[in-house]
Amino acid sequence: MLTFPPMDAGPRFFTVEEANALVTSLELEFGRVARVRAELGPLIDSLGGADAAVELLQEDGEAPPGREADTERLRALAGEITAAVERVNELGCLVKDIDQGLVDFYALMDGEPVFLCWQFGEPAVSHWHGLEEGFAGRQPIEGVTVRPPPFMN
Template sequence: MRYFSVEEANRLVPLLTRTFERVRPWVERAQQLADTLVSGEGIPGVQLDTLREERDVLLERIRGELHQLTEMGLEIKGADGLVDFRAHRGDDPVFLCWRFGEPAVTHWHELQDGFAGRRPIDSPDDFAPTWLS
């Protein structure tokens, strides 16, 4: 399992921004298709098949883009641009947290807290550097 320092996480923000700029429209379209397929009212079967195929292609494309990030040790919490980085705050494992649109990794949270438990990073030095730092 890979752990990140604040500096290492911040070095990845430009890559994350580019990736989610590309992926977010696909996520939005896939959600629209899923909503349409759930209701399905008045849509002929052949058209439903076409919509399912488009949704499946988009989902595979999204998975492919995000897989590259998970291979780097990042944890994707939302395909619309929510990412956690495992880190150590003192002896405690925590997550550094980034959301699409943020210019840097400026928050962290306990492993069990999730996004709602985000707290500002007061000092990057509170988080242990890694051998990659």
């Protein structure tokens, strides 16, 4: 019997309603990220700044003498942020900017792929932009029809 590796399913496409159904989960995840980042900033400064923190986060990064607990806390906080981003991505969304809390959702508009766009703090997904345009090209969804894809999602 022949077996074949699974085909890449490709990105998930959303309707506006499906994207909006995830806003509560996104708010929770980015709320966690904001709390972690509030603790992370002073910790990074105390460890010598961003470059030093990146070195500590590398596999072979060694904690400075007497700073082992701070280094472990840094790694734990970085892990929490990574886990939050992974949970959001597992929903089928794309985290575009963790600092601004930007998330995109693939969608189809007039048969063409676009991104529905949400930013942390917004009550709903209310904007879209082309795949190459980014946040600066955001346009209101109002008056635009976003249809479900004509294929299994």
